[in-house]
Amino acid sequence: MLDTIGRLIETDVLVVGAGAGGLWAALSAKRHLPDGRVTLLDAHMVGRTGHTAFSNAWMVVVTPEDDLDACVRDIVEGNEWIAEQELIHDVLSVSHFQLLEMEKMGLVFPKEDGQFIRRPTRGLKITKVLKPDGGGLEYCWRLRKALEAEGVDLLERVFVTDLARDDGGRVTGAFGVDGRTGAFVIVRAGATVLATNSVTFRAGFVRDLTGTGTHLAYDAGAVLTNAEFGYLRPGTPKFYFEGITFAIQDGARFVNAQGEPFMEHYEPDWADRADVQALSKAMVQEKKEGRTPLYLDMSLIPEEERGQYLQSSVAWMDYFFRKLGDRARIDMFGRTEYYPLFQMTKLGIKTDAACRSSVPGLLAAGLAQASCASHFAGFHIGACNGTGWIAGKSAADDARRFGGPRVSEGQARSVKAEVSAEWSGGDEKSDDDLLRALQSLIFPYEVSILKHETRMRRALEELDAIAERGARSRAAHVHGFVRLRETRCMVETARLMLEASLLRRESRMSHLREDYPDRDDKTWLKWILIEKEADRPHLWTEPIETPLVPPPSP
Amino acid sequence: MIVDIDLEKCTSCGDCDPVCPADIIHMEEQGGRLVPVLKHVEHCVTCFNCEIFCPVQCIDVHPIVRRRPLPW
Numbered sequence: 001m002l003d004t005i006g007r008l009i010e011t012d013v014l015v016v017g018a019g020a021g022g023l024w025a026a027l028s029a030k031r032h033l034p035d036g037r038v039t040l041l042d043a044h045m046v047g048r049t050g051h052t053a054f055s056n057a058w059m060v061v062v063t064p065e066d067d068l069d070a071c072v073r074d075i076v077e078g079n080e081w082i083a084e085q086e087l088i089h090d091v092l093s094v095s096h097f098q099l100l101e102m103e104k105m106g107l108v109f110p111k112e113d114g115q116f117i118r119r120p121t122r123g124l125k126i127t128k129v130l131k132p133d134g135g136g137l138e139y140c141w142r143l144r145k146a147l148e149a150e151g152v153d154l155l156e157r158v159f160v161t162d163l164a165r166d167d168g169g170r171v172t173g174a175f176g177v178d179g180r181t182g183a184f185v186i187v188r189a190g191a192t193v194l195a196t197n198s199v200t201f202r203a204g205f206v207r208d209l210t211g212t213g214t215h216l217a218y219d220a221g222a223v224l225t226n227a228e229f230g231y232l233r234p235g236t237p238k239f240y241f242e243g244i245t246f247a248i249q250d251g252a253r254f255v256n257a258q259g260e261p262f263m264e265h266y267e268p269d270w271a272d273r274a275d276v277q278a279l280s281k282a283m284v285q286e287k288k289e290g291r292t293p294l295y296l297d298m299s300l301i302p303e304e305e306r307g308q309y310l311q312s313s314v315a316w317m318d319y320f321f322r323k324l325g326d327r328a329r330i331d332m333f334g335r336t337e338y339y340p341l342f343q344m345t346k347l348g349i350k351t352d353a354a355c356r357s358s359v360p361g362l363l364a365a366g367l368a369q370a371s372c373a374s375h376f377a378g379f380h381i382g383a384c385n386g387t388g389w390i391a392g393k394s395a396a397d398d399a400r401r402f403g404g405p406r407v408s409e410g411q412a413r414s415v416k417a418e419v420s421a422e423w424s425g426g427d428e429k430s431d432d433d434l435l436r437a438l439q440s441l442i443f444p445y446e447v448s449i450l451k452h453e454t455r456m457r458r459a460l461e462e463l464d465a466i467a468e469r470g471a472r473s474r475a476a477h478v479h480g481f482v483r484l485r486e487t488r489c490m491v492e493t494a495r496l497m498l499e500a501s502l503l504r505r506e507s508r509m510s511h512l513r514e515d516y517p518d519r520d521d522k523t524w525l526k527w528i529l530i531e532k533e534a535d536r537p538h539l540w541t542e543p544i545e546t547p548l549v550p551p552p553s554p
Numbered sequence: 555m556i557v558d559i560d561l562e563k564c565t566s567c568g569d570c571d572p573v574c575p576a577d578i579i580h581m582e583e584q585g586g587r588l589v590p591v592l593k594h595v596e597h598c599v600t601c602f603n604c605e606i607f608c609p610v611q612c613i614d615v616h617p618i619v620r621r622r623p624l625p626w
Contacts, residue, residue, distance in 0.1 A: 049575035054601055137606075156572070179577055203622060207599045208575045237621050240600070287626055316602040323617040330617075339625050432596070436623075445625035479577055479594055 005412045006175075006184030009155065012036035012399040014173055014189035015392070016160055016213055019052040020384035021366020022195035023143040024098070026152045028392025029193070033400060039187065040147060041155040043179055043482070047144030048137070051197055051209050052381060055136040056242060056314055058121070058129045060382030061099045062092040069548070071127045075372065075379060076549040078123050078275070080508050081525050082229065082373035085548040086353040091371065091386025098385050099130075105142040107132040121377045122245050123275030129378030135314035136381075158185050159482045160213070162415045163192065163220045163362070164407045171220055171361035172405035175415045182423065182478035184416045188407045190399030193355075193391045195366040195384075198344040199493040201442050202435060204235050206344055210486035213368045215493070217349045222357040222364075224530045227493070227500035228511045229346035229373040232280035232449060234296065234338045239324055241332065242317065243309055244296070245377050248272045251300040254279065254338065256291040275376060277510045280340035284450050284512070295335040306333055342448040345493055346373050346510070350529060355391035358531075361398065361405070365391035374509055423481035426474030431483035434473060437466050438487065442494050452514040456498050463498065467491050496537055500528045503539055521552055555598045556605075556615050559590050563612035570604040570613060579604055 002008045013029040015022045018040055026040040040046060047053070062071050071092055076083045099116075103109065109132050110117045118128035132139050147154070160176040164186070173189040196213025200206045218224055234244060234254070244252075253261045253272055266282040267274040274282075283294055301309075309332070312318045324330050348370025355363045366384040367375070369391070375383055427433075442448050447459050470488045475481040506520040507513045526541040556578070559570075566588045568581045576597045581588045590604075590613075598615075605613045 044575050044577070045572040048573045048603060048607070049601075180580075204619070208601070237619075237624060239617060240619065292626070315606045319602040319605060319615070320600075320617050323615075327616055328618050341625065439623045443623040443625055449625060482577075483597070 002186050002188070002407060002409060002412055005409065005416060006186045009039060009185065009187045010037070011039040011153065011187060012190045013038045013193065013392070013395045014187050014191070015040045015193045015195060016174065017050070017195035017197065017366065017368070018042035018046040018140070019050045019195065019197055019366055020381045021368065021388040021391070022193070023140065023147065024385050024388025025193045025195055025365045025392040025395065026147055027143065027150065028389045029396045030147070030150050030152050032393045032396035036396065036399060037153060039153045039155050039189070041158050041160065041174070041176070041187065043157065043159045045156055046154050047141045049208070050140070051206060052136045052384070053140040054208070054316060055381065056131050057136040057139040057381055058131045058378040059385060060092070060127055060129055060378045061095045061116070062127070063096050063116070068092055073549050074124050074127045078376060079372045079374050080519065081544055081546065081551060082226065082508065084353065084371045085546060087371050087387070087390070089548055090353060090390055091383055094386050094389050095382060098389060102132065102139070102142070105146045107139060107142050122273055123278070123374070123376045133313055137315055155187070159485070160216060161419050161485065163216050164188070164411060165220060166406045166408070169221065169359065171359055172407050175412065177419060177478060177481070179478065179482055184419070186407060186412055188405050190403055190405050191361055191363060191395035193363045193365050193395050194349065194368045195364070195388065195391070196368045198231070198367040199347055199490060200344040201342070201439055201490050201494070203341055203343050203443070204237070204240065209344060210489060211368065211493070212486055212489045214347055214349060215489045217357060217359070217362060217364065218532050220359050220362060221532065222359045222362060223350040224347055224370070224496065225350040225527045226346040226348055226370045226373050227496040227530060228504045228528060230342050230448065230497070230510045231344045231346065231375070232340055232510045233276035233343050234279050234283060235341040235343070236296070236336050236338050238330055238336060239328070239332065240320060244276070247296070247298060247301060247309070250305045251302065252296055252298045253300055255295050255297050256286050257293055258291060262286055262291070275374070277374065280449065281512055283338070283340040284445055287445065293337045294339070296338045297335045298333045299335065301333060340445060340449055342443065345497055346370065347493055347496060350527070354394040355387055356394055361402070363391045363395050419481070422484065423475040423478055426476045426480060428476045428480065430473040430475060431480050431487050434466065434470050434484070435487045435490070437469070438491055438494060441466065450512055450514050451501050453502060456502050460495065460498050463491065463494055467495070496530055499537055499539055500530065503528055503541070522554070525551055555600055555618070556592065556595060556613065558614040559592070560612040561589055563610050564589060565610055567609060569607050569609060573603040573607050575599060575601060575603065
């Protein structure tokens with residue numbers, strides 16, 4: 001009698017999270033299981049919210065004229081081998097098909113002389129990116145319309161708190177609450193795809209990203225990886241700006257306190273066109289040499305090129321930039337102080353090339369899936385598109401094969417009681433206070449960007465106190481409850497990040513160890529894997545498979 | 555951050571409520587009609603969705619974002 005405990009929804013495939021990965025996973029599941037029920041669940045509104053909707057939707061697409069193997073090599077080498085080679089191959093293989101599907105949905109990808117207009121992207125040598133008119137908002141809306149037309153059920157404003165599991169440990173759906181009313185929701189599903197993006201600490205532009213699905217998987221016994229890697233990028237606290245790549249192509253330069261363009265020194269080949277994490281690492285070195293503050297000098301962009309920065313085809317950026325000068329009296333075409341920011345973790349769910357996790361019935365797509373340690377500017381959505389399609393197909397296969405999922409009434413009652421207890425009589429600001437404490441611990445560059453064993457051990461000790469405080473906290477209402485759960489997820493992520501960073505005794509991409517400054521391919525072409533064991537993270541390493549792109553020569 | 559909703563211009567359509575990714579705009583009855591009410595406004599992510607999707611342009615979002623701790 002599950003329907004007496006909460007609102008019961010039956011489905012063959014449940015997809016959690018309606019960004020690029022989830023939208024494509026739902027579409028793929030429906031295409032591969034046309035007679036089955038597919039449900040796409042989101043904490044807010046499908047097609048209008050989530051980080052994909054707020055992006056430009058630049059995406060990697062490999063067309064038939066491109067050299068697929070060379071593009072795979074490009075991304076694997078760009079990732080310094082921390083990459084699932086077969087999965088990346090399969091993601092790129094399906095990208096052109098998906099592009100044509102998106103055109104059928106009515107998305108317009110600008111062309112010149114019949115060819116898609118594509119641009120290079122930082123950090124990749126040959127792989128090109130393109131974006132639709134209207135950016136991520138239009139992309140998400142067109143995909144929503146396609147899902148509605150094909151009969152996918154949308155379940156909105158539901159926040160998932162736990163995964164349902166049968167006696168054998170198989171994931172059989174999810175439990176959640178209505179984000180407005182707090183009503184309890186039970187979804188019984190043959191297969192469940194988590195597509196809930198990366199975990200952030202609510203830095204800058206990505207304050208809407210909390211990546212709670214990764215921790216639902218961790219709690220259910222799934223193996224995670226890439227906790228030691230992050231997405232570092234230069235940012236300014238003054239305003240959001242997502243156009244650094246193209247600003248630099250148009251003449252902008254990073255300069256230090258002496259006015260020197262410092263990137264030539266650190267990246268002679270790429271200079272300011274280097275990948276964002278190379279820029280961030282150089283900024284840290286400048287800080288250590290005492291040459292801060294650092295600036296992005298946008299005054300070097302010619303007048304005739306500036307209009308494109310003020311009239312974005314992405315709706316929110318268009319509003320934002322129009323108001324920036326008038327309302328905030330900020331001239332973006334001047335020298336603006338910039339910092340290296342730890343924007344998001346690369347922690348994700350380890351899967352096979354079919355996007356299946358280590359737990360039966362549980363799959364992962366989008367950035368909740370750990371395909372690689374760096375996605376550059378256009379492979380974020382590129383990877384989400386492809387892993388979504390692959391995960392949706394696998395979920396359809398699993399749902400067809402296993403069917404008849406069982407959700408225990410005992411687990412449903414227990415989760416409901418635990419959840420309800422967490423938003424009664426709590427403090428109005430408990431989640432905000434906890435978040436501020438966590439941000440103050442993690443954001444300093446000597447913790448999350450330039451790492452050292454001594455400092456990380458000290459941070460772990462301080463984190464214990466924050467975690468204890470989080471465990472004791474109670475919310476005053478359902479809004480606070482959701483925020484509190486999200487913040488606890490961030491606290492646990494910080495622990496995994498620090499533990500994995502201590503274990504990897506080398507420097508590679510965004511993982512920069514002051515006490516182990518060199519890359520060590522002999523020892524560290526490995527995944528650091530994490531599993532929950534007796535409520536604590538258990539970490540171990542396994543070699544990275546290199547079936548398509550051989551390891552670098554010694 | 556969202557700073558103003560002109561309730562005289564608002565038509566009570568409710569389009570601004572579901573598009574808010576931070577759950578801060580709630581349609582509630584006031585004076586015999588539904589109006590958008592701001593709750594937990596400090597959680598606004600300055601995404602402009604409410605302003606973009608308001609059919610009568612009665613919402614104003616200010617472009618300045620709340621500062622977070624910096625790396626140095």
